[in-house]
Amino acid sequence: MHHAHRTTLTALALGIAGVLALGQAHATGFQIRENSVKNLGRANAGTAVAQDDASVVSNNPAAMVNLDRTTVQIDATIIDLNAEFTGGGQAAAGTPLAQPLTGGDGGDPGDPTAVPAIAIVAPLHGAFEGLTVGASISAPFGLATEYDRDWVGRYNAVESDVKTVDFTLSAAVELHETFSVGVGLIYQHADVTLSNAVDFGSGICRVNIAACITPDPVNAPFGPQKNDGFVEVSGTDNGLGWLLGFQFRPTERLAIGYSHHSEIDHEIDGDVDFTVPAAVVAAMGPMAVAYADGPGGAKLTTPSVDTLSVQYDFTDSFRMMADIQRTGWESLQAVNIERSNGTPIASEQFQWEDSTMVALGGEYDLNEAFTLRAGAAVDETPTNDEHRTPRLPDNDRQLYTVGLTWHASPNLSIDAAYMRIEIDSPTVESVSSSGSVLVGEFEGHANLFGVAAQYKF
Template sequence: MQPSHRTIRLTAIALGVAGVISFGSAGATGFQIRENSVKNQGRAFAGSAVSEKDASVVSNNPAAMVNLDSTTIRGDVTAIDLTAKFTGNGTAAAGTPLARPMTGGNGGDPGDVTPVPALSIVVPLSGSFEKLTLGAQLSAPFGLKTEYDPNWIGRYSAIESEVKTIDLTLSAAVKLTDRFSVGAGFVYERAEATLTNAVDFGGLICRMRPAACAVPNTPYGPQRADGLAKVKGDDTGIGWILGFQWKPTDRLAIGYSHRSEIDHDLEGTVTFTKPASVAPLLANTVYNTAPGGAALTTPSTDTLSVSYAFSDQFRMMFDAQKTDWHSLQTVEIKRFDGVDISKEEFQWEDTMMYALGAEYDLNDRFTLRGGIAKDETPTNDTHRTPRLPDNDRTLYSVGLTWNANEHLSVDAAFTRIQIDSPDVDIVSTSGSTLVGKFKGHANLFGVSAQYKF
């Protein structure tokens, strides 16, 4: 029975370092977060690679930093409020004589209000370096957080899931002509992942030692001796970004940027909390704290932006963004002693996001904006889990800028995200099934301030 122990344990690690990266990232499909600019958010993220008077271009398209003619500091924060509900049922120890209906509720609302901050600075140089602009940004381009009730019907698949990434981007742009600029950036990324899920130790004992479950009034059996598995891992990685901006006319701007993949080798531990009734029978198994790791790659993105000014007051923007989620096909898990190897299938596909936005200057003080976007999911019906109940999304955004004076401006935005209902039909590592549907939506509230020296 020892090989099955290893498979179950390592699958828990796999879910910890890769399976946590989806639904709670309400700002975009997969585990992508685009909320590094409230101004962009107000246009449903259209025009992100050609933004005027917006220091967030440090990481969206460094070539567009030339649009700023003085040192500019910008701070953004967006509160992501995810609401989701599961409806369905399940079976413990499915496919065995011990199979029985799963107990527990629907998990409650796994979402919570999560703030996403960003801080940017752009510095145009002068004198002999007047065509050069430098910039830096701290942001969180990928991440999520979800948490179900600990005794819910899908507890063997997921309870708490959290992924955090923090990027430091250092960029430079060169204005080759009055109408064409290029830019490049260096990205240093920190990634952390945490997972908890219940483990059906009672059912596991019955599979390991059937005689123990044949005793009258036995404490063993499916759902009779639940424990907890907790996985934590972290790593740092390095990537890059390249882009250009072209303004064929005074009214038309075209921008393109490519952000590279970033590879991570997450290292951490898995900790098992076992109830007293089963602890003696598992004392010499792999269900003890041990180090392990897995490889994870955050995807590359390609963004094409177009902006056209129909008048001095009215502008429209369009974005097409491709995210290369094919980097998350499988996750191979290894113990550091090299003994155990497991592989989790995700089979994610590349996705497209299309956004159309507009903004109108009411006067010198106020600008109104709005937009709509369609964002494809990388997940699929075959491999979707409660940690990845993602689906296609539609975004509706409105926003406002207040120019307090020639130096200070304040932005606000609201986005409503409608998420197509995803189906789940899976078998957990504890041998239970979960079949049902999620329904969810998200509200994004953003505010920012920008100061030009």
């Protein structure tokens, strides 16, 4: 039952790859940029030169020098993905027993999900005058989606729950009144749970066609979509990365910032949990061990991120920002899965390409109490038509945002922002590990709502 063994670990491959490939509801790939509600209101423009925003701890540590007092900031963004699938496909595709896939459209896979962040920046004094340090906790990658268990694409994906948490420590020094440099260390934890159905009936047919056509295909005990089981994959890992950033202010009105977020290597340790119909276990006999629960893993690398930001203050009350961000998605070409003893199991191809986001935003101080924001951005997908799957029905996106800050007191400010994301309709033609082919199109959009509070001591 060699095919059954491959089906098992292909499911694991999808689970491990989910840490990277599933992404999140509102940015291409798996990147979550929303560690700052102020940035959210500007469509993430100006992230590397932010003047009054503690999130620079992880966005560009060199910009921490812009804060002259100890500052604590707490952000929370609600991500609400809405998606709908239209299409169908074939089970046991390419065989004499091929038949249309049964099931519904999967429902809306996205529920509102909260993404929190916290950051603190502290300028030092005395012997360490000129040095600023900071720390942050944020969720840079993640997704929580779930299709109906009996949907037409159940052999490709049902539940996808991906979480990553970064703990970042940064330091910055002002080398000149116009130039600062910052560095940071990142400790990243990744946690993933993925599940999908398995068409065991089709697997048995490929090994023993007689079991599926005798006495006739309709009444045979085994066959495509007759003997569905389930597999759930989970895995965790911790990795280390680093940050490097610069900020240059050639004039009082112009600021230029650049930051580099390193790749982070992961060795995911995963577990596979199967639910196999009793009739399948009996038919397989000793070969059923191929579906035994057990460990597996994969080496993979999260991408580097390079950000260039510019801010220009047209007046004391009005300023505009622009960002160009390049994400090194070429680090995700394939995910090679191995048993814990090093035995190769499967390879999942993604063939992603580097992608670019371009953002433009602005701020206007209405008065001493309120600052208004707005922005727009275009976000390029790293995926391609050939390798796109329902686990990441991603495509190019357009982002539109508004936001505001209420300066409640000299020490306390409250932020709010809204982002609307329009997603170009992605198509899929995906072959599952069960041998089914899913063909169709997704329609979707996302709404993001953010609130934050900042306090200066």
